[in-house]
Amino acid sequence: MKPIFSRRGLIVSCQALPGEPLYWQGTMARMAQAAELGGAIGIRANGPDDIRDIKAVVKLPVIGLLKRDIPGSDIYITPELVDVQAIIEAGADVVAMDMTNREDRAEKVVPLIRHCHEAGVAVMADISTFEEGVLAESLGADLISTTMSGYTPYSPKQEGPDLELVRQLARKLTKPLVAEGRIWSPAEAEEAMEAGAEYVVVGGAITRPQFITQKYAERLGRYLDRTASSR
Numbered sequence: 764m765k766p767i768f769s770r771r772g773l774i775v776s777c778q779a780l781p782g783e784p785l786y787w788q789g790t791m792a793r794m795a796q797a798a799e800l801g802g803a804i805g806i807r808a809n810g811p812d813d814i815r816d817i818k819a820v821v822k823l824p825v826i827g828l829l830k831r832d833i834p835g836s837d838i839y840i841t842p843e844l845v846d847v848q849a850i851i852e853a854g855a856d857v858v859a860m861d862m863t864n865r866e867d868r869a870e871k872v873v874p875l876i877r878h879c880h881e882a883g884v885a886v887m888a889d890i891s892t893f894e895e896g897v898l899a900e901s902l903g904a905d906l907i908s909t910t911m912s913g914y915t916p917y918s919p920k921q922e923g924p925d926l927e928l929v930r931q932l933a934r935k936l937t938k939p940l941v942a943e944g945r946i947w948s949p950a951e952a953e954e955a956m957e958a959g960a961e962y963v964v965v966g967g968a969i970t971r972p973q974f975i976t977q978k979y980a981e982r983l984g985r986y987l988d989r990t991a992s993s994r
């Protein structure tokens with residue numbers, strides 16, 4: 764499979780889910796345009812509508828996924844073949860899918876990966892542990908991303924990115940490694956690359972203003988609490 768991205772660098776995740784203020788037709792395409800202007804080398808996006816809108820206005824490769832809740836299942840990132848097909852039809856260059864070790868996922872993703880490859884589309888494995896990353900590569904994933912670290916019951920819960928996982932996987936994998944999840948500053952993005960990531964995905968810190976605001980408001984709130992008694 765030929766290289767997907769023009770060079771190493773920043774991929775911006777442009778996602779707004781129902782209920783979020785920016786969940787509005789066309790908004791994520793604007794975010795993607797801003798990301799392209801700012802120097803991103805790729806976009807990650809959720810759902811066929813946003814992917815189509817984004818592909819129409821930016822030249823960058825798009826990693827597509829489909830978040831869908833299935834009753835009784837914890838797998839929500841591109842869970843089934845119909846989701847894979849919808850994302851391919853929308854024009855994604857890469858399909859991202861859950862490749863955690865839950866609910867016999869390893870077995871279930873094999874036909875999904877095959878389907879992508881037959882369509883000439885690459886696969887990004889969203890994993891949460893070292894073992895899952897190694898397994899995903901052996902199953903044929905083209906990119907391995909730390910997306911799910913902190914979001915499975917058995918992976919470490921931490922405020923910042925899982926740089927230790929990036930370090931471990933970088934020593935083992937031959938496929939390109941992506942650092943993703945809770946990267947909030949340019950310094951953390953650099954650390955992730957230093958730890959061995961080929962690409963760094965940043966989402967909320969760039970495209971979810973409610974969370975950006977929250978970070979500032981909480982910090983100032985703590986400052987005000989700390990200093991209240993001394994006034």
Ligand SMILES: CC(=O)N[C@H](C=O)[C@@H](O)[C@H](O)[C@H](O)COP(=O)(O)O
Nearest residue numbers: 776910914944945946965966967968
């Ligand atoms: C765990 C999960 O469902 N992650 C999702 C995957 O697409 C997105 O909600 C994240 O925004 C994305 O991974 C980027 O991460 P962050 O927004 O922390 O930079």
